[in-house]
Amino acid sequence: MTRFDLRSDQIPTAWYNALPDLPAPLEPPLHPATNQPVGPDDLMPLFPMGLIGQEVSTEAWIDIPGEVIDILRLWRPTPLVRAERLEQALGTPARIYYKDESVSPAGSHKPNTAVPQAFYNAAEGITRLTTETGAGQWGSSLAFAAAQFDIECKVYMVRASYEQKPYRRILMETWGASVVPSPVADPTSPGSLGMAISDAVADAAPRADTHYALGSVLNHVLLHQTIIGLEAKDQLALAGEDRPDVVISSCGGGSNLAGLALPFMGDPEVRLVAVEPSSCPTLTEGAFEYDFGDTAGMTPLLPMYTLGHDFMPPSIHAGGLRYHGDAPIISNLVQHGRMEAIAYPQGKTFEAAVRFARTEGKVPAPETGHAIRGAIDEALAAKEAGEERVILFNYSGHGFLDLAAYDDYLNGRLIDV
Amino acid sequence: MTRFDLRSDQIPTAWYNALPDLPAPLEPPLHPATNQPVGPDDLMPLFPMGLIGQEVSTEAWIDIPGEVIDILRLWRPTPLVRAERLEQALGTPARIYYKDESVSPAGSHKPNTAVPQAFYNAAEGITRLTTETGAGQWGSSLAFAAAQFDIECKVYMVRASYEQKPYRRILMETWGASVVPSPVADPTSPGSLGMAISDAVADAAPRADTHYALGSVLNHVLLHQTIIGLEAKDQLALAGEDRPDVVISSCGGGSNLAGLALPFMGDPEVRLVAVEPSSCPTLTEGAFEYDFGDTAGMTPLLPMYTLGHDFMPPSIHAGGLRYHGDAPIISNLVQHGRMEAIAYPQGKTFEAAVRFARTEGKVPAPETGHAIRGAIDEALAAKEAGEERVILFNYSGHGFLDLAAYDDYLNGRLIDV
Numbered sequence: 001m002t003r004f005d006l007r008s009d010q011i012p013t014a015w016y017n018a019l020p021d022l023p024a025p026l027e028p029p030l031h032p033a034t035n036q037p038v039g040p041d042d043l044m045p046l047f048p049m050g051l052i053g054q055e056v057s058t059e060a061w062i063d064i065p066g067e068v069i070d071i072l073r074l075w076r077p078t079p080l081v082r083a084e085r086l087e088q089a090l091g092t093p094a095r096i097y098y099k100d101e102s103v104s105p106a107g108s109h110k111p112n113t114a115v116p117q118a119f120y121n122a123a124e125g126i127t128r129l130t131t132e133t134g135a136g137q138w139g140s141s142l143a144f145a146a147a148q149f150d151i152e153c154k155v156y157m158v159r160a161s162y163e164q165k166p167y168r169r170i171l172m173e174t175w176g177a178s179v180v181p182s183p184v185a186d187p188t189s190p191g192s193l194g195m196a197i198s199d200a201v202a203d204a205a206p207r208a209d210t211h212y213a214l215g216s217v218l219n220h221v222l223l224h225q226t227i228i229g230l231e232a233k234d235q236l237a238l239a240g241e242d243r244p245d246v247v248i249s250s251c252g253g254g255s256n257l258a259g260l261a262l263p264f265m266g267d268p269e270v271r272l273v274a275v276e277p278s279s280c281p282t283l284t285e286g287a288f289e290y291d292f293g294d295t296a297g298m299t300p301l302l303p304m305y306t307l308g309h310d311f312m313p314p315s316i317h318a319g320g321l322r323y324h325g326d327a328p329i330i331s332n333l334v335q336h337g338r339m340e341a342i343a344y345p346q347g348k349t350f351e352a353a354v355r356f357a358r359t360e361g362k363v364p365a366p367e368t369g370h371a372i373r374g375a376i377d378e379a380l381a382a383k384e385a386g387e388e389r390v391i392l393f394n395y396s397g398h399g400f401l402d403l404a405a406y407d408d409y410l411n412g413r414l415i416d417v
Numbered sequence: 418m419t420r421f422d423l424r425s426d427q428i429p430t431a432w433y434n435a436l437p438d439l440p441a442p443l444e445p446p447l448h449p450a451t452n453q454p455v456g457p458d459d460l461m462p463l464f465p466m467g468l469i470g471q472e473v474s475t476e477a478w479i480d481i482p483g484e485v486i487d488i489l490r491l492w493r494p495t496p497l498v499r500a501e502r503l504e505q506a507l508g509t510p511a512r513i514y515y516k517d518e519s520v521s522p523a524g525s526h527k528p529n530t531a532v533p534q535a536f537y538n539a540a541e542g543i544t545r546l547t548t549e550t551g552a553g554q555w556g557s558s559l560a561f562a563a564a565q566f567d568i569e570c571k572v573y574m575v576r577a578s579y580e581q582k583p584y585r586r587i588l589m590e591t592w593g594a595s596v597v598p599s600p601v602a603d604p605t606s607p608g609s610l611g612m613a614i615s616d617a618v619a620d621a622a623p624r625a626d627t628h629y630a631l632g633s634v635l636n637h638v639l640l641h642q643t644i645i646g647l648e649a650k651d652q653l654a655l656a657g658e659d660r661p662d663v664v665i666s667s668c669g670g671g672s673n674l675a676g677l678a679l680p681f682m683g684d685p686e687v688r689l690v691a692v693e694p695s696s697c698p699t700l701t702e703g704a705f706e707y708d709f710g711d712t713a714g715m716t717p718l719l720p721m722y723t724l725g726h727d728f729m730p731p732s733i734h735a736g737g738l739r740y741h742g743d744a745p746i747i748s749n750l751v752q753h754g755r756m757e758a759i760a761y762p763q764g765k766t767f768e769a770a771v772r773f774a775r776t777e778g779k780v781p782a783p784e785t786g787h788a789i790r791g792a793i794d795e796a797l798a799a800k801e802a803g804e805e806r807v808i809l810f811n812y813s814g815h816g817f818l819d820l821a822a823y824d825d826y827l828n829g830r831l832i833d834v
Binding site for chain 1: 498592821
């Protein structure tokens with residue numbers, strides 16, 4: 001329970017770009033119609049040049065604009081915490097640290113990229129953004145960020161979530177966004193992320209004042225998240241640690257994992273571990289191939305581990321991990337052996353989440369429960385081996401809006417897939 | 418949006434005891450049956466000696482036990498933030514700072530006293546605590562704290578909240594507490610805080626292993642909360658401010674207000690302002706007299722501003738401000754002119770809360786909306802007067818579990834009392 005804080009003026013001023021340092025060059029995205037590599041012109045109806053440039057940049061460091069830092073400072077630098085009470089409960093010689101991204105306005109790591117995305121769009125004269133959201137983590141982050149730059153924000157929310165989980169919708173509306181259930185064209189359909197992407201893209205593409213924003217998978221999104229790992233590096237030094245032995249995060253699209261792990265990629269002694277749900281085992285059981293980013297097959301084809309763009313995972317509580325593919329950067333690292341991947345059924349992740357809540361006090365998001373499970377098992381392995389391992393994991397979000405899931409778990413109603 | 422952080426090792430090591438410095442000595446609580454001053458013997462069935470001693474201590478400073486500091490460090494010191502984006506939106510020359518107590522595990526200032534209360538009880542061999550809770554802010558804080566000291570925790574929750582607001586109940590259960598609807602004896606009654614106090618006291622009084630815990634009003638509770646203002650003082654110095662011109666907090670029982678304001682009490686140039694709901698105007702329209710702390714008339718009589726212990730405020734969203742009386746310390750300060758009090762209808766507080774969310778990013782609890790309204794109006798008065806006032810307010814809790822209230826406000830369904 002010791003915290004290692006950076007001051008407000010110690011926030012990183014540049015993002016780390018992993019592209020030039022990957023084990024092998026990233027294969028390009030392909031146009032869905034022509035199967036030819038996608039160029040900047042293809043992306044301009046949807047994204048500002050500032051972000052398109054970052055998507056393919058070969059610079060190792062990319063400056064964070066001052067206007068972005070000004071807003072990130074509302075909650076950054078985030079705490080790095082040593083989980084001593086969890087260590088004691090496990091009886092492990094390992095030292096467990098977590099980076100607490102739950103302190104952001106929206107309660108997760110997502111605003112780290114929502115803010116620069118809103119900024120670059122505003123800087124190029126865009127006055128309106130559209131996006132899709134499932135349960136609402138990404139939509140609420142973009143709603144918050146758009147409000148900071150006086151950009152109008154329209155969120156297409158998967159209809160089943162819109163109707164059953166009103167809290168994040170209200171959060172988006174509190175920040176001034178307008179939220180509509182998707183698919184717009186079929187009010188009888190429960191919807192899906194793929195359909196919501198189609199709605200958001202179809203809204204943005206023809207309008208000169210409107211762009212589209214995506215919350216994971218793409219290179220520029222992962223770039224923006226590296227601020228997590230850059231801060232963590234400085235904070236581990238404050239804690240007197242040379243390096244972590246292992247860096248662990250949950251993995252859906254891969255942005256919170258990349259954010260923490262990429263800045264440690266260059267040190268071969270640091271193991272990098274992705275934790276995914278057994279019910280959506282993209283990295284552990286998927287195939288590495290070109291696949292569409294969306295269900296409908298409208299987006300470019302990306303080189304990634306995938307279960308197939310029509311794969312429908314069961315309705316687990318960690319909605320943010322229910323994605324059929326993975327970010328190309330993450331896929332590249334796993335393909336070339338630089339990153340490990342493990343999978344857990346959700347019961348084991350909730351057991352870990354409750355253990356964390358009772359020792360460290362904080363109630364994690366179901367997604368974050370995966371990282372905690374990974375960290376606990378690593379700490380138990382260290383105990384078994386009698387080794388003083390240094391474990392770093394990403395506390396990617398809080399569970400205040402996911403308490404119904406805990407109710408299911410505590411009362412034996414959880415379907416343990 | 419500049420943050421002024423203290424390091425983990427700069428957490429205060431003593432609480433400030435306001436009792437010896439009040440404008441006039443505090444009149445003693447009276448026994449409900451005999452009308453004679455209550456002595457330690459009367460309190461021993463319910464409270465540990467460590468807390469009974471603090472209730473009447475005349476020492477100016479009381480050391481915080483190391484075991485308590487170890488747990489407070491899970492989230493303390495909390496941030497002090499300058500709300501520059503709000504200042505800009507208001508066009509005010511005032512500098513607005515807020516102390517962010519929402520970062521605690523339970524999401525409010527309440528764990529500041531739940532942790533020492535659990536500690537002193539555990540230190541005296543108590544293995545079980547009971548308490549009451551309305552919507553659950555206090556109950557969840559005690560559930561968290563009890564889990565840290567392996568104390569069993571039983572929470573009597575007002576039945577109407579138990580049935581309609583399951584989220585904080587689940588939070589309590591996640592931390593291992595057992596939660597039952599109150600009144601236990603009458604399953605058809607919606608219950609009230611007064612009835613729940615009776616249930617919790619009736620459970621604790623006859624059992625040697627069990628004590629009772631209260632989340633506001635009493636002197637020792639306010640003492641524990643002074644850590645808020647003590648940190649804020651150090652952080653204002655970091656920000657280059659000599660002193661705040663005015664300190665503002667919402668006021669229900671008075672613990673978050675006292676926590677921020679008491680450490681500034683000794684400086685006559687600092688104005689102290691309590692903000693309460695118009696629908697429960699204890700300080701602005703109540704009478705100063707002896708009254709019971711609970712509805713049923715079982716607790717000692719306290720010298721305080723009160724609307725009468727049978728006063729039933731309307732069901733506003735700021736449930737934590739629906740108390741018929743005020744802490745004796747707060748009442749003493751208002752009675753002797755050291756503290757001001759203002760009241761707002763809830764519509765104005767939600768307007769302020771939404772303005773805050775859209776400028777500073779964070780969505781406040783409805784209770785906290787009262788402090789924000791007070792701070793905004795003070796900033797607008799400074800603008801009118803052309804004065805550079807330094808305003809400090811308490812951001813006492815987040816609104817993630819109160820989003821239904823925002824939904825009502827944004828859609829014109831709020832009853833504006």
